[in-house]
Amino acid sequence: MNTAKSLTISLIAASLLASASAVQAGATLDAVRKNGFIKCGVSDGLPGFSYADEKGNYSGIDVDVCRAVAAAVFGDAKKLKFTPLTAKERLTALQSGEIDVLSRNTTWTSSRDSAQGLNFTGVTYYDGQGFLINKKLGVKSAKELDGATVCVQAGTTTELNLSDYFRANKMKFTPISYDKSDESAKALEAGRCDVLTSDQSQLYAQRIKLAQPDQYVVLPDVISKEPLGPVVRHGDDDWFDIVKWTLFAMVDAEELGIDSKNVEEMKKSTNPDIKRMLGVEGDKGKDFGLANDWIAVVIKQVGNYGEIFERNVGKGSPLKIERGLNALWTQGGLQYAPPVR
Amino acid sequence: MAESHIPHPDLPPPANVIGVFGWLHRNLLSSPLNIALTVLALYLLSITILPLLNWAVFDAAWSGETRADCQAHSGACWIFIQAHFDQFMYGFYPEAQRWRVNTAVLLLVLSAAPLFVRAIPNAYKVRLGLGLLVIYPIIAYMLFKGGLFGLSGVDTRRWGGLFLTLVIAGVGMTAALPLGVLLALGRRSQMPAIQTLCVTFIEFWRGVPLITVLFMSSVMLPLFLPEGMNFDKLLRALIGVTLFQAAYMAEVVRGGLQAIPKGQFEAAAALGLGYWKIMALIVLPQALKLVIPGIVNTFIALFKDTSLVLIIGLFDLMNIVHNATTNPEWLGFSTEGYVFAAAVYWLFCFSMSRYSQSLEKRLHTGHKR
Numbered sequence: 270m271n272t273a274k275s276l277t278i279s280l281i282a283a284s285l286l287a288s289a290s291a292v293q294a295g296a297t298l299d300a301v302r303k304n305g306f307i308k309c310g311v312s313d314g315l316p317g318f319s320y321a322d323e324k325g326n327y328s329g330i331d332v333d334v335c336r337a338v339a340a341a342v343f344g345d346a347k348k349l350k351f352t353p354l355t356a357k358e359r360l361t362a363l364q365s366g367e368i369d370v371l372s373r374n375t376t377w378t379s380s381r382d383s384a385q386g387l388n389f390t391g392v393t394y395y396d397g398q399g400f401l402i403n404k405k406l407g408v409k410s411a412k413e414l415d416g417a418t419v420c421v422q423a424g425t426t427t428e429l430n431l432s433d434y435f436r437a438n439k440m441k442f443t444p445i446s447y448d449k450s451d452e453s454a455k456a457l458e459a460g461r462c463d464v465l466t467s468d469q470s471q472l473y474a475q476r477i478k479l480a481q482p483d484q485y486v487v488l489p490d491v492i493s494k495e496p497l498g499p500v501v502r503h504g505d506d507d508w509f510d511i512v513k514w515t516l517f518a519m520v521d522a523e524e525l526g527i528d529s530k531n532v533e534e535m536k537k538s539t540n541p542d543i544k545r546m547l548g549v550e551g552d553k554g555k556d557f558g559l560a561n562d563w564i565a566v567v568i569k570q571v572g573n574y575g576e577i578f579e580r581n582v583g584k585g586s587p588l589k590i591e592r593g594l595n596a597l598w599t600q601g602g603l604q605y606a607p608p609v610r
Numbered sequence: 611m612a613e614s615h616i617p618h619p620d621l622p623p624p625a626n627v628i629g630v631f632g633w634l635h636r637n638l639l640s641s642p643l644n645i646a647l648t649v650l651a652l653y654l655l656s657i658t659i660l661p662l663l664n665w666a667v668f669d670a671a672w673s674g675e676t677r678a679d680c681q682a683h684s685g686a687c688w689i690f691i692q693a694h695f696d697q698f699m700y701g702f703y704p705e706a707q708r709w710r711v712n713t714a715v716l717l718l719v720l721s722a723a724p725l726f727v728r729a730i731p732n733a734y735k736v737r738l739g740l741g742l743l744v745i746y747p748i749i750a751y752m753l754f755k756g757g758l759f760g761l762s763g764v765d766t767r768r769w770g771g772l773f774l775t776l777v778i779a780g781v782g783m784t785a786a787l788p789l790g791v792l793l794a795l796g797r798r799s800q801m802p803a804i805q806t807l808c809v810t811f812i813e814f815w816r817g818v819p820l821i822t823v824l825f826m827s828s829v830m831l832p833l834f835l836p837e838g839m840n841f842d843k844l845l846r847a848l849i850g851v852t853l854f855q856a857a858y859m860a861e862v863v864r865g866g867l868q869a870i871p872k873g874q875f876e877a878a879a880a881l882g883l884g885y886w887k888i889m890a891l892i893v894l895p896q897a898l899k900l901v902i903p904g905i906v907n908t909f910i911a912l913f914k915d916t917s918l919v920l921i922i923g924l925f926d927l928m929n930i931v932h933n934a935t936t937n938p939e940w941l942g943f944s945t946e947g948y949v950f951a952a953a954v955y956w957l958f959c960f961s962m963s964r965y966s967q968s969l970e971k972r973l974h975t976g977h978k979r
Contacts, residue, residue: 320937361830366832587939
């Protein structure tokens with residue numbers, strides 16, 4: 270009796286959910302155009318990725334992705350409404366249509382891509398778990414960490430990845446777990462542990478908190494895959510394409526040497542690839558239902574991928590994260606985008 | 611020889627039983643055990659208070675503009691608080707429009723001030739209080755939200771900081787008390803339909819945690835609404851908080867109602883008063899007075915519970931402090947931020963507690979034991 274009842278309830282809930290998403294299918298772009306702005310879900314505060322300043326202006330790499338989509342759709346990167354989301358509510362917020370695109374350091378995993386009804390549109394940042402260590406210990410690689418005391422920034426899978434890695438390499442370690450990121454930074458500084466582990470993007474933020482940031486270094490080893498990217502709902506392929514190709518276009522632009530400063534000059538270029546991208550030749554924009562020069566607008570208002578990276582997390586920011594895996598494929602990184610043609 | 615006896619004048623008490631030394635002797639050093647405890651307490655204080663003072667006052671950075679000014683000091687970085695102070699107070703409310711928030715607060719203080727002057731007769735106070743209760747929220751809402759009379763509109767997602775905390779707490783308190791009184795009366799009602807309704811309502815809202823209510827209102831509710839019908843996140847949170855607190859308030863008030871002897875009801879009925887008059891003139895004034903500690907307790911809990919709205923991405927005082935700690939230019943000062951937030955919460959809760967105590971003293975007509 271009870272199981273039958275709960276089954277009925279879950280069936281009703283499921284059909285409600287299904288009908289809700291069916292209504293939205295294919296309609297996101299129209300709805301966005303009607304509203305006059307894109308509803309973008311971002312983090313409730315993560316250095317370099319999303320942060321709201323005193324005036325409520327958002328900045329960060331995740332924020333710039335949304336600005337680029339707004340520039341692509343409206344020709345104006347300001348036509349956005351940001352919704353700060355906690356890790357727990359982010360996926361439901363997208364499923365329920367409260368936001369149109371989720372750009373909130375979300376790791377691309379198979380279960381999210383399939384069972385949770387989401388589509389990952391690409392990778393804005395190849396993250397992974399790494400190690401922060403004092404330079405004076407002279408450690409050059411994580412393989413030399415046998416017997417180390419490790420401060421762990423408690424997370425969803427951080428502890429698990431750590432023990433897997435040490436076991437696979439037949440090394441011993443003593444973990445000390447911390448809930449708050451400030452605590453773990455202080456513990457490393459006080460020498461309570463030899464090395465601090467967390468996602469690499471976090472380690473760079475942790476490093477700033479230390480009294481002598483220059484004395485510490487993030488080891489090159491990455492022990493887990495955390496590809497972070499923007500997410501849209503299942504079932505609206507047109508919208509999926511727009512977000513996906515906005516991202517691709519920014520990577521391609523960097524590869525072709527187009528940036529926010531030289532984009533107008535580049536329109537005069539004789540290179541057919543550049544001409545196609547900037548909408549001087551062909552009508553690539555129409556296929557997406559966008560203006561023909563949409564990529565030029567995105568690059569002009571937001572910048573190419575390299576510019577976004579350096580401005581928010583790289584050399585132009587306090588975080589000073591190396592390009593590393595996020596360099597272009599032509600420079601030994603993983604950022605590779607299909608061509609615009 | 612009759613010589614009258616002149617007693618020797620009283621000697622002053624020995625130096626070690628009066629004054630500072632007397633107090634020290636009596637209270638701290640009266641027995642070997644007490645001496646040992648005093649020494650231990652002094653030791654504990656010295657190892658906790660001294661470093662705390664050093665951190666918070668002597669070694670702290672008090673003046674400067676940037677993060678670099680803090681790095682020369684080993685103690686707290688209060689510059690972080692100074693730099694973000696306006697943000698902590700108003701959230702993302704546009705700077706040019708912040709006078710509206712200030713005006714509303716000033717208006718409330720000025721118009722509510724007569725309520726606290728004892729010389730003014732109660733009849734006026736009741737009228738003024740009820741008038742305020744109805745008119746002030748409307749004025750305040752128009753000032754905050756704008757969009758009328760040439761005021762530019764300010765979206766509720768830009769509301770934040772202490773301002774938002776006070777809005778949530780204020781709405782929650784003023785709406786939950788009357789609702790709670792009605793629910794309490796309904797629960798004790800003779801009419802089965804009303805009684806069942808009230809009991810169900812109270813037991814349902816008391817049975818779920820506030821965090822669940824907020825989460826449901828923010829995340830699940832939109833799933834069941836038709837596409838495009840999406841009402842304000844803050845409004846959803848306010849409704850959730852109010853209904854939740856009303857259920858608690860109802861039980862507090864019911865406690866007061868049960869303490870009123872049956873004779874009071876019967877005597878009032880014998881005078882020919884109807885139900886509402888019995889309640890409003892005889893029972894509730896006595897019952898509410900009895901449960902002032904309980905009501906204030908609920909208010910204080912509500913004030914602190916407002917910080918839970920950070921789970922649904924509203925930037926109340928707590929969340930705006932958290933947001934500031936993620937500022938790439940100001941990383942690593944979360945301790946200072948949270949200490950500041952704690953101090954502000956304490957200040958408000960302590961004031962409420964003191965006010966309720968003075969209220970109890972003033973109203974202790976015939977109940978004090």
